[in-house]
Amino acid sequence: MKKSLLLLLAALSLPFRAEAFCGFYVARADSKLFNQSSQVALARDGNSTAITMASDYQGDLKEFALIIPVPTVVEKDDVKVLEKALLDHLDAYTAPRLVEYWDPDPNLPVPMPVMPMAAFDAFAGSPKRADGARARGVVIERQFSAGEYDILVLSAKQSDGLMIWLKENDYKLPEGAEPVLDSYIRQNMKFFVAKVNLGRQAKEGRTWLRPLRVTYQSRKFMLPLRLGTVNAKGPQDLIVHALSRNGRVEATNYRTVRLPSDTEIPEHVKPQFGDFYRAMFDRAVAIEKMSAIFTEYFWDMGWCDPCSSDPVPMRELRELGCKWLKGDDNNRPEQGTMFITRLHIRYDREHFPEDIVFQETGDTKNLQGRYVMNHPWHGKATNDQGKRYFEELPKRQEQWAQNLARLTGWKIEDIHAKQAAYKETAKPKHE
Amino acid sequence: MAKAMAVDPRYYQITVLGSLLIYGVLALDFEVTWSYVSIILTSVLGTQWLCSWMTKTVFEWRSAMISGLSLCLLCRTQSWQLAALAGVLAIATKFVFRRGGKHSFNPTNIALVLLMLVTEGRVWVSPGQWGNVAFFAFLMACLGGLVVMRAARADVALAFLTSWIILIMGRSLWLHEPMTIPLHRLQNGALLLFTFFMISDPRTTPDSRAGRIVFAMLVAWCGWWWQFRMFGTNGLLWSLAACSVLTPFIDWLLPGPRYDWRQGIKSHPDHHEKIPAPSAGGAEPALPC
Known part of the structure; x- marks a missing residue:
């Protein structure tokens, strides 16, 4: 049975969980929202890169194989199979979020400003082959197993030899892959090939594939996308969680753009937050002519506000390759020692012709995809201050509608109609 | 002065760099605030004035302005002190590293390189910020x-x-x-x-x-x-x-004739701008930088 080679795949997400903070976190737009989406964690420190890939492969495991171009030969100790929950946790932690507030009684005196509620500090710990290879100019540099995977690290002199060798060994490559393999070979890149060992997989009783983490030392700080665009049916979405020591990560060969954030939107969006986020992202992609990378989240991992999931403990971050962290496994990192950048990329071969090259910047200004919903006060005005509140309210609601139209491209008339319908059904919260 | 504006290429440079900065901030969402721009421009113009006063040369604001606008377009840092230092370094290096009446380094370039070298990532340049829209290129x-x-x-x-x-x-x-x-x-x-x-x-x-x-x-x-x-x-x-x-x-x-910004101005017959005399004891003429 031929194995289909896949490149970068998949993402799942934790079940919904709400956390109290100043305001109330109600929903998030995680990677599950987008079809054909993959998720990758990329931990970078100096010249060391640890790349973790999750696969949402749904087909027959006998046919699964993964190939990643890597700059150096990867040793057995550099490869580890991780639990899927690690990437799910990062996804939930960094996903764009909807928060809601209730307007207070406008008749009461305006309270003095208070310090925001502190971020949560405590949390629960959560053979023939070798001969054939030589003949084809392919060298099996390393061969080992990791968890349910059998791993090969290959180097090659010619792409046609590598193609023939892969085919002879039951790997099925998409049409058009050879020139891409060829250019990687000429750059002296190696190929990390993983396939599932069905015996071990059955023995462990697992029905899903766990993510693979590969660590290598190289000045190259890049993400090989090109093999993934060969034969792809339409654009794909990729979420990159870049884990860095000093600051925000951005691309050097594509524009990195902040998604609009901290915007007030109408109440009726609450049950359709996923639709809202998809529409907003689609519009942002169109405005940038699908040639930009979007920053959805950037934060110091030492704290969060609001936290859309449990904080990520150092044990998990170390598993993902953040070896520089010091301290107890169950604690979150100290502030200023660890940053996460969530990048959302919608790509195809036409708009992203070359692999993405990254750099770490000194930027430590926090950013999160955060959309705010305010519930109006439903009581009555009993004084001048209360009257002013109700006079201002329609203007605020119109502004929320305009914000929604601007972000999503939805028609303002439709938004007004939905706003009006929601007002009819909204139950007073404060009475 | 109006005629000088018509011929001195630095006015074109200032206009183009200024337009690019406005375009970058408004259309490309550059993380450049107007206070950041004013810190850099104040620092380059102030340093230029100080160095001109110390070396008894004409205060040449146009070149300083070009360096300042280039820094605004390229230099990224969160620290206003480092932004100001970038401006100081850009101008000061022009006066310090000189040979034969011209400066050794492009002011913006050397300021960026020195700060990237010594600040351990606190100053950076974002080469991807312009994107690659063909029209813009x-x-x-x-x-x-x-x-x-x-x-x-x-x-x-x-x-x-x-x-x-x-x-x-x-x-x-x-x-x-x-x-x-x-x-x-x-x-x-x-x-x-x-x-x-x-x-x-x-x-x-x-x-x-x-x-x-x-x-x-x-x-x-x-x-x-x-x-x-x-x-x-x-x-x-x-x-x-x-x-x-x-x-x-x-x-x-490979020797050749030295460039002088005033060439264009000199060539204009009606130009009346005073050109400073060579400094009394110095071997080099006191050219504006």
Whole structure:
């Protein structure tokens, strides 16, 4: 049975969980929202890169194989199979979020400003082959197993030899892959090939594939996308969680753009937050002519506000390759020692012709995809201050509608109609 | 003064750089605040004034303004102190590192390189910030070309661009990459900004045409080597600073007449701007920087 080679795949997400903070976190737009989406964690420190890939492969495991171009030969100790929950946790932690507030009684005196509620500090710990290879100019540099995977690290002199060798060994490559393999070979890149060992997989009783983490030392700080665009049916979405020591990560060969954030939107969006986020992202992609990378989240991992999931403990971050962290496994990192950048990329071969090259910047200004919903006060005005509140309210609601139209491209008339319908059904919260 | 404005190419440069800054902030969402711009411009103009006063030369605000606007476009930092220091370094290095009446380094380039070198990432340059929208690249090329033609140093820009295109295209041909890859790399606003506003600085490039062409080829090759062989970022900025050290040697090897911003002004018969006399004891004429 031929194995289909896949490149970068998949993402799942934790079940919904709400956390109290100043305001109330109600929903998030995680990677599950987008079809054909993959998720990758990329931990970078100096010249060391640890790349973790999750696969949402749904087909027959006998046919699964993964190939990643890597700059150096990867040793057995550099490869580890991780639990899927690690990437799910990062996804939930960094996903764009909807928060809601209730307007207070406008008749009461305006309270003095208070310090925001502190971020949560405590949390629960959560053979023939070798001969054939030589003949084809392919060298099996390393061969080992990791968890349910059998791993090969290959180097090659010619792409046609590598193609023939892969085919002879039951790997099925998409049409058009050879020139891409060829250019990687000429750059002296190696190929990390993983396939599932069905015996071990059955023995462990697992029905899903766990993510693979590969660590290598190289000045190259890049993400090989090109093999993934060969034969792809339409654009794909990729979420990159870049884990860095000093600051925000951005691309050097594509524009990195902040998604609009901290915007007030109408109440009726609450049950359709996923639709809202998809529409907003689609519009942002169109405005940038699908040639930009979007920053959805950037934060110091030492704290969060609001936290859309449990904080990520150092044990998990170390598993993902953040070896520089010091301290107890169950604690979150100290502030200023660890940053996460969530990048959302919608790509195809036409708009992203070359692999993405990254750099770490000194930027430590926090950013999160955060959309705010305010519930109006439903009581009555009993004084001048209360009257002013109700006079201002329609203007605020119109502004929320305009914000929604601007972000999503939805028609303002439709938004007004939905706003009006929601007002009819909204139950007073404060009475 | 109005006639001076009509001929001094620095007014074009200031206009184009200023327009690019406004475009970057408004249309491309550059993380540049107006307070950041004012810190850098105050620092370059203040340093220029101080250095002019100390060296008894004319206060030349136009060159300082060009350096300041270039820093606003390129230099990224969260620290206002480092932003101010970038401005001070850009101007001070012009007065400190001089040879034969011209400065050794492009002011913006050396300030960026020195700060990237010593601040451990607290100062950075975002080469991807311009994107690669072809229309924008074309527009920048036209505007930049206009500036360079007025500055009469188009040769260095063209020689650099030709070398860079050959290296980028050549590498992709060697790697059997589709041509969309080198084209994507060439359609980059940062490259055009470097070509038409930095390497073409007539006060830092070699004097002779042959020297300038050699210099441009050297900068292109070293930048390419750093970026595509060493996989570093901002290859051209590092390369220009490193190659500028060789300018005196290139001038010695291939001598030529020195460039003076006032050439265009001098050529105008009605121009009345006073040119300062050479300083009393100094061997070098007291030219505005």
